[in-house]
Amino acid sequence: MSKDHTTADVAFIQALAELLNSNDLTEISVKREYGENDALNVKVSKQTQMVAAPAAAPQAAPVAPQASAPVTAAPALISADPAEHPGAVASPMVGTAYLSPEPGAAPFVAIGQAVTAGQTVLIIEAMKTMNQIPAPASGTIKRILVADGTPVEYGAPLMIIE
Incomplete structure (x- = not known):
């Protein structure tokens, strides 16, 4: 060279x-x-820490406190890699994550909510196509690791279902 x-x-x-x-x-x-x-x-x-960004839309306001709630409730869980958690829902593609079906609508799920296998928990927009991401198993939403409208990578943990 x-x-x-x-x-x-x-x-x-x-x-x-x-x-x-x-x-x-x-x-x-x-x-x-x-x-x-x-x-x-x-x-x-670069390594980034997922932090819920404040959103202008009123429906996104509850998301920020929910995403940051585990920081005070369970600091031991934050230090562990969420991707290694057995209940982690991994992103099947690169795109932009949305927690609700459309702007102004209620989010698909909330922390503490019970979900069934196959239920849509969020959508990822990739190449102008909205892809529904189903819950891989039934359980309770314990953590939401992405904020509405944030970019995600393939394999990135999106939420934890236990």
Whole structure:
């Protein structure tokens, strides 16, 4: 790899980091090929703590306290990785999570609510398509790990059902 590649690669990686931050992404992976045996694989990522953002819509106001309620109720659960929890509902795709069927409507579920297997718990918009995410098993919603309108990645924990 030449010095020209190195200088350009540093600028490229900085541009990826700026893209990551400006679009609220948590990870970007890129492979840049210069020739047959000359390539650069870059993975830029950051760890983020999911915090419910305040929303302008009145229906989203109850979501923020619910998402932050476990912080005071069970600090031991917060330190553990929610993705490892046996009741974690993982995102089946990359997209934007919505907790209600449309703006102004009541959320699909709330913390403490009983759900049945197959019941829609949220939707993920991907490529302008609304995908209903069903509860994988019956149980009670213990934690909602995403705020309404936030981007999610494949495999990211969305909520915990016990």
